Amino acid sequence: MASPIADVSYRDYDGPLFPARYRWWVIAKQGILLASKKRNLQVLSFVSAWYYVAMIIVLFFVNQGGTGGDMRSRAMESIMKQVIWKDQFLHGFSFAQLPLLLVTLILGAGAIANDNRSRALLVYLSRPCTKLDYLIGKFVGIFVPIFVILAVPTILFYAYCALSFNQYGFLRDAPYLLPQMLVVIVVSAAFHAGLVLAVSAMFDQGRVAGATYAAMYFITNFFTVAMAITWASADGKAPGPVKHLFYGSIDGLQIGFCKALLDTSGSRPFVGSQKGTEAQLPVPPPPMMAISLIILALIVGSAFLTWRRIRAVEVVG
């Protein structure tokens, strides 16, 4: 109960009201704020950057070992000179995929499903807020945290390499590496955000939506692994479709796009990836145009599905 001296009578609000534009940003901001408070998300952010952290440690010690004049130092220096820098970013991105799945589930599985359950759409749509505002707000609320989680370690690793290993051809070998990686990260964040929102919009329970998205991820990933084994067992001479079907999964599409944009097939992780020793095993990159169109179609299709599911009338009764 209110304090006996409190004035609890109703008073009209006479303060400012912003015009009914950019309402999507209020929704996005709320999503980002809620995400920033989730402890497990913070832990996963660090986990998703594990390859970059490991590489920083490895490169630091290899580089330190290469500063003397003895034979061991010359060997270390030789290793440094053979590092394929863009592949390190490809690996960093690839190894972040599984933690990124968990990040996406935490951020997006309940984004619309929980709103469906609690009929929150009535709260949104009874304000000067359109379906489009809602959709964009939810999308940005997932997209931005994923982008930050992927971009921050990438930029830090890039800065570390640019400042420390320029003498080993870091900037010369791939001058557009950072913008290319940022494009990859934007596409990846948009892809995850779009897909998980569409799945979330189909359900009334965040957990069910999360389980469905995870099932989609692992089932398609199993298919990718099967294609990879087929490719490897055929010693790179498997039929043509195999190398394309390898990218037929949620993370496969993203890795394929990354490979196509960086123009690399990939190689063994860490300093095992050396110039002139690219293994035959890595599947070659898919055609850039094709994979870009597939990803774009999936993002647009997901947005369309989500749009169809956002209906105020159903929840009004």
Add this chain to the structure above:
Amino acid sequence: MNVVEVSHLTVRYGSFTALSDFSCEIQEGCTGLLGPNGAGKTTLIKTLMGFVNPQSGTARILGQDVVASGPSIRQRIGLMPEQDCHIPGMTAVSFVAYAGELAGMPSAQAIQRAHEVLEHCGLGEARYRNVETYSTGMKQRIKLAQALVHGPKVLFLDEPTNGLDPRGREEMLDLIRSISHGKGVNVLVSSHVLRDIERVCDRVVVVMKGQLRATGTIKELKAIQGQPLDVEVREPNNAFASKLMEIGAIVGPPKNNIYRVQLAGDVLKAHVTVQSAARATGAQIRGFRLAERSLEDAFLDAVQPGEPPHILHAPTTGGAQ
């Protein structure tokens, strides 16, 4: 001034017509939207909120067309829906503040206002609890708080007392009355509970099968055609009744010492006639008042099935008991 103006509105869901050529005007103050379940009350609110596009007709709120104005008109409207609704994972204060921000309030003002509104709605102590842990009564209050936070000029309350115990119901009705009277908020309360409407509203709109059946003040709706008087006497007096009938009055049998008397002419003249009859017969008059029906009788009369819609601006049939 009319707060809501609805003109020839037709809304269909597939082949089902929810509102058929519906027209009405809702004036300032507190208006009750009465009708049985499925009458079209919620559809009218949905249409006014812009959730449903009408097949024909227009609806204006505060002079703005609800279809043409788009979301901007919703900045001046608050909706308390019938069903539970909240945003999961939020405390009451963050939920109400968020609702305010969605309506266009700056963050700092939304937070401050959320505290004020929650205090007003009786949730001051529970404002830091997750809304999902609230009882039914508290959920009703938080729905009202989120509808009020941005200071709407028009408030739509859809079945606001649903699921409340008698005490909670009284408290909710007190809240609605306090908001709707003298605070500049025009309230449209949709309900099928006549007692609630009678308690808080000044005017009513009766809807049945998507058509307007009656509209006017509650007093008008309850009034009986011919304006009969209820005359309370100390004890039943046959001579008094006979005297009145001799003059030409229609007098009903006494009920709890009250005669229902209907006389031709205006009310003042009827008073004088009754008084003179009492003097002549020695009847002791204890009280006079204009006879009226209960709201329930008026409502049942308005929603009688099979009849064409009739607008009850004027009193309807009735008469001596």
